[in-house]
Amino acid sequence: MKLTNPHDVPVYTISGSDTARPLPDWLARKRKRSLKNDAEYQNRVELLQDFEFEEASACVRTSDDGDWVMSTGTYKPQIHTHYLPHLSLSFARHTSSLNYTFILLSSDYSKSLHLQTDRSLEFHTPGGCHYRTRLPRYGRDLKYDKHLAEAIIPAVGVNSDGSGEVYRLNLEVGRYMKPYQVDVGGDDMTTSGGGALQGGINTGSVNVAAIAEDSHNLMAFGTSIGTVEFWDSRSKSKIGMLSGHQGGVTALDFARSGLSLATGTSEGIVQIFDLRKSVPLLKKDQGYGYAIQTLMHLTTSSQEKKILSADKRIIKLWDEADGTPWTSVEPAVDINCVAHCKDSGMLLTANEGKQQHSFFIPQLGPAPKWCGFLDNMVEEMAEEETTETYDNYKFLTLPELKQLNMGHLVGTTSLLRPYMHGYFVASKLYEQARLIANPYVWEEERTKKIKEKVEKERESRIRGSGKKVKVNQNLVDKMLKRQERREKVDEDRGVLGDDRFGKLFEDEEFAVDEKSREFQMLNPSTKVGDGAPRPRGTKENSSDESEGESEDEIAAKPKPEMRISSSSYKKSGHQKRDTALGSRAQPSGRGDRKRGDVVGERQITFAPTVKTKEREAKPEQPKQGKRDNRRSASGNVFRQL
Known part of the structure; x- marks a missing residue:
């Protein structure tokens, strides 16, 4: 959920893509996997399940009961129907040709009429396509006259009399009735809109139709030459005409009272007319120069009358009385159709791109009942609006x-x-x-x-003194320092964080006596007592030995001194300077040490004798017997005796 327009009238984008071109399926799946740890992606709001098409959507409509949304799109040509209370896709149906526009004939989705791009009309029911018929020419719009049960289809081109036609298909009788003949410029070279082949891009056509079904039931037809003709369905005759529009008329909409008519042209100009006057009451420029596609008369929750005008670039809402801009919505993709959810502030669009857009305007109306949770979300976001501004x-x-x-x-x-x-x-x-x-x-x-x-x-980093325990504090400090040297201090793991070893640091029975002989034998280099390091080869007075002695007696005792068993040290009387490792390896003599002088280790010195020198010093003994001049093959000494 994104705040699109952070002004006086905020607009929230509930769903819709920011990119015009959809991603391939394999790339979309890969990107979704990469976004599984993204907090913004995980907290997104998915309003409707599968509210999208493979390429683009063409038209969207909401039912009168507010429970269904039907939309058409491509590719392949298909129809999607969503059941709003369940926020899910009810069914998808494929068609043989692209859909141009459609209308819902019933209060729900069960009966719909579709105008296709191959000059055909299709009637669809829950079971599928019920009936299909062909039109003489290509249709441009589709409306339904509820009073006469007739489908009104404005078409392209002229008949043999040089007039444009609006086809009437009576659904009660089941056949075409006599069409309305509207002036679209003729088929000669002298009149405006004439001189083109039937079906050509410059040929005259009836572009759009509108019916004032809530009031007098007049029909209005907008043409490509910039005129609007009014017809009475009861007398089947033309009763009036508006002219002077810049470009062709592409959008029409009656007000609920029936006295006001909004017109939109291909040049992006919107005008509001009072049917009792031929001069427009208000003229508004959309700003981009594109054809107006959708016009609506809306009433806000505060009973203010607004006009919604949309081209393929932007949706604008402005005041009906003076034309003051109220708010606007500009998505990143081109818009094809806009639908308004009845009695709410929700707008749904059919657009280019894969995802269909949905916008929520709280000041236009409350959230629909099928997504009432949006009101709470908007209130939470409104509290942060002042900081985001x-x-x-x-x-x-x-x-x-x-x-x-x-x-x-x-x-x-x-x-x-x-x-x-x-x-x-x-x-x-x-x-x-x-x-x-x-x-x-x-x-x-x-x-x-x-x-x-x-x-x-x-x-x-947690220092050694950061964690205090009752017993074995030195052990804790040693473990933390070891972790700190590895640049990884974690008290939640290992011995410190394991409940099984909790008594090791809480119960005094598990306290380690560092002054005991067993501990000193196993840990000869561990600091004991006041924490000062004990030199090797010295004896530290235990508490038992020093107990009962006065300070003078303790001071009179000779202090321990470190002895270095090195011949060079004894000869020179001072310590030898630091030299290479090989030159420092000197045989050390065995000093006079008592049994208790060295704690935890013993030093043993061997004095090897040189046998060659002993032989040289020993006098030669004369050899006896016959063996004086003979070598002995035996090494037995007794045989030489």
Whole structure:
């Protein structure tokens, strides 16, 4: 649901695509999968199920009872019927030719009459196409006279007498009646609209018809030469004519009283006539120069009379009395037909593009009963309207304007909108002025963003002291520091967040005694006591040994000293400088240490003897016997004795 026109009269786009060309099915499915995590896409409002066609829609109508919507479109040519209380598609039906326009003959969808582009009329019922008949010429519009049960079809071209024809198909009798003959310019080269072949683009035609069925039941026919003829269905005769329109008349609509008639031309001009006068009461230009396709007399919820005029580009609503613009709707695709849901503010359109559009104007009327939830949604969005109105503006005080060298614009231009103690300035203009006043603003903003990001990351990290427990605090600090080194601190997982290990940090029976011998044997490098690191090879006085001793006795004891078993250290009397790793590997002598001096480890030094030197130092013994000059093949020492 999107706010299309955020002015005094807001317009909400309930459904409809922003693109004129529909996406292929395979690409649409792929895009939908990619949007499954998009919050805006997940919170969208789908008013009606399958309210779309494969290519475009041609015409849309709502039933009198307000429960059905029928629309036609392509491709392939088909008819869609939606049941509004269920917000779903009731059925879809294909036809053999494209649909030009259609009307609903009953108060629901059960009887409909369709004008096709192949000069045929089709009668449709819930079971399908009931009857099909052909027209002598191509039809341009379709209306139904309820009093005479006749279908009125304005057509293209002229008859043998040089007059245009409006065909009458009597549905009670079941045959064509004598047509109405309307002047459309003749078929010669001298009159306006003549001189063209039958069915040509410049031939004369009756473009549109209108019936004042709520009042005097007069019929009005608009022609391609810019005239409007009025016929009485009772006497079957012409009773009046309006002329002087710019271009052909393409749209007509009677007011409910029957005294006012709105006309639209192919040049985009809308005029309002009083049937008692030949001069228009009001003349309105649509603005784009396209032919007017739809005209409606509407009454708002506050009993104000409005006129709806639509061409293929825009839908405008304006005041019937003075022509003051009220609101407008401009979709991204071309409009083919507009339908109004009775006694509501809902507008439905048939348009180019895949999706059909639906617009909701709360000030025109309430939401229809089949989508009453829209009223609550509109109220929630209206609360945020004040903030959304100024999304593209920046509020600045007068000192801030002078700082940006914009003080000379006060009172001289409309770029500044005064409000309370300051002014609203367009965001784009504000950014340009700030960049001129301070060329290094981009670098400052970049530095600021980086600093904010770094601070945010620092705050997200949980330090070791951030989590306090009753017992085993050192264990918790050690685990958190280990996670922090991995740049991932998460207390909700692992041992800290597992309920099975909760007693490890709450129950004192599970407390780890870090001063016990078993703990020191398993963790020789763990900090104990006051947290100061204990040097290797020293003995820390336990609480049991120091208990009962005075401070003087403790001070008189020799302090532990770190000993380094290195021959170079002993010879030189000082520590050797840091050298290469290989040169530092020196055999260390075994120092005189007691059993309890080193906690958690033992140092053992081996002093290997060199056998070669011992042989050289040993005197040679004379060999005995016959073996003096012979080699012994045995290594047994006793054989040489």
